Amino acid sequence: MxxxxxxxxxxxxxxxxxxxxxxxxxxxxxxxxxxxxxxxxxxxxxxxxxxxxxxxxxxxxxxxxxxxxxxxxxxxxxxxxxxxxxxxxxxxxxxxxxxxxxxxxxxxxxxxxxxxxxxxxxxxxxxxxxxxxxxxxxxxxxxxxxxxxxxxxxxxxxIEPTMFFYDAPSRLAVALATIHVPLREVPQLVRSMDLRRRIEGLLESLRVDFGIAEPRLAVLGLNPHASDGGVMGDEEQNIIAPCIRELAAAGAVEGPFPADGFFGAGRYRDFDAVLAMYHDQGLLPFKVLAFETGVNVTLGLPLVRTSPDHGTGFDIAGRGCASHASFSQAARLAETIADNRIRHALAG
Structure with a gap:
């Protein structure tokens, strides 16, 4: 053995x-x-x-x-x-x-x-x-x-997992509320999902898998400028903000933040993770800041799975010039999460 x-x-x-x-x-x-x-x-x-x-x-x-x-x-x-x-x-x-x-x-x-x-x-x-x-x-x-x-x-x-992207060097962590769906379907999915349950599951993963005792989570708005008080959509007022208010009593969740200003001002450094409403809203800034070292983590499953945050690299395959930085980071993070789950289980 x-x-x-x-x-x-x-x-x-x-x-x-x-x-x-x-x-x-x-x-x-x-x-x-x-x-x-x-x-x-x-x-x-x-x-x-x-x-x-x-x-x-x-x-x-x-x-x-x-x-x-x-x-x-x-x-x-x-x-x-x-x-x-x-x-x-x-x-x-x-x-x-x-x-x-x-x-x-x-x-x-x-x-x-x-x-x-x-x-x-x-x-x-x-x-x-x-x-x-x-x-x-x-x-x-x-x-x-x-x-x-x-x-x-x-x-x-x-089990419905959460797609999560983590980069240790830039201190950026992004979760997605919706994943690979057409943009036109996102508003209805946000309206119909159990957003509170999704946020609570994400907070639990931050506690258990990442060992953060009191995680802080930022939630982005769906619409430009987080709808500017309802001028450009009502999802923030009717769905996202009420959910945040329910959870904010514990001091763990803030938002909804306009995505452009949030990332532009580096506000992500004030939080342990960010919940984006759709794929490109979260992954565009993530891949700009962490393309070489970012890691994709599947949260919420009974097994630990990580992967590098890039594709198959067909254009450079077989040439010997591929960077392994992201895969190495993914391997390290998998070991860390496995260890953290053990500690959590032993602690009862």
């Missing part, structure tokens, strides 16, 4: 999925693994061993790899520290094709996610860190759930 710390009773391994093998996933995994040497983190790559071998050889990364055909085999005979264990769950039938959208690559990517998800749900790994997948490739492979979040949500019983 893998080594374990006395204060870490559950499995030490964290699953890193290889993502779309025609993208930069294998490269950033290999580069990130080199940074874990000498630390207590113990990753296991899940997905395509051949993609990692090929990338390792082509780019001269000199990472020692040990391949296993199952997680059981890895647990029975783990390699020494300094060697990257790889659980091979699916392999390509031909050569690597950097930058090419492929049904085969989509199938391998989702098989890796499925396997890592099962290991997490079964308590056999601490967390999962997912390299980027390509939605078109996944769809070509026949999957209806073309994203990590949708798949994991359904696998965990239909």
């Amino acid at each position: 893998p080594r374990q710390r006395a204060d870490r009773p559950e499995p030490l391994f964290t699953a890193w999925t290889t993502g779309d093998i025609h993208g930069i996933g294998p490269e950033i995994i290999l580069k990130s693994f080199s940074e874990t040497l000498g630390t207590e983190a113990r990753p296991v790559a899940v997905g395509s061993a051949e993609s990692l071998r090929s990338c390792n050889s082509t780019l001269g990364l000199d990472v020692e790899i040990a391949v296993f055909d199952s997680f059981d085999a890895l647990e029975h005979s783990p390699p020494p520290e300094g060697v990257l264990p790889v659980v091979s769950v699916a392999e390509p039938s031909g050569p690597m094709l950097p930058g090419v959208v492929s049904a085969q690559a989509g199938r391998i990517a989702m098989k890796a996610v499925e396997t890592a998800g099962e290991l997490c749900i079964g308590g056999r790994v601490r967390a999962m860190v997912t390299a980027p997948i390509h939605k078109e490739a996944v769809a070509l492979a026949g999957y209806r759930n073309t994203g990590h979040t949708d798949y994991l949500s359904k696998r965990c019983g239909g």
Whole structure:
């Protein structure tokens, strides 16, 4: 069995999925693994061993790899520290094709996610860190759930998670009230959702996963200028502001803030997290400030899942110039959240 710390009773391994093998996933995994040497983190790559071998050889990364055909085999005979264990769950039938959208690559990517998800749900790994997948490739492979979040949500019983983006260097954390929906549908979704429940769940995640005893949350308005007192919409007056007033008694929630002035003035530094009403409202400033090091976290699930805040990088795949900063940050954050959940559970 893998080594374990006395204060870490559950499995030490964290699953890193290889993502779309025609993208930069294998490269950033290999580069990130080199940074874990000498630390207590113990990753296991899940997905395509051949993609990692090929990338390792082509780019001269000199990472020692040990391949296993199952997680059981890895647990029975783990390699020494300094060697990257790889659980091979699916392999390509031909050569690597950097930058090419492929049904085969989509199938391998989702098989890796499925396997890592099962290991997490079964308590056999601490967390999962997912390299980027390509939605078109996944769809070509026949999957209806073309994203990590949708798949994991359904696998965990239909729990509605919160998409959360975190960047330690800039001290910016952004959650989304609505995710990948047309802009025209956002107002109705905001009106119909249980916003209070969403905010309370986010505050609980900040307490448990991030270890913030008394988190402060900023909530953005939906309309320009947060509607200027109802001149440009009534969602702030009728939905968002009343919800904030109900929760503000505890001193935890403030808003609704106009998004442009809020980010422009750097107000996000005064809060532990920001809740944006729709995708681009929150992610445009986040990616401007934290494109290289930002991390995507799926909050609200019984498993820990993080990923880098970028795509498959098809335009630079196979060239050796991909930055692994975001994946490395995602791996560190996954370990931190797993540890924080343990501490919270032990504290009762």
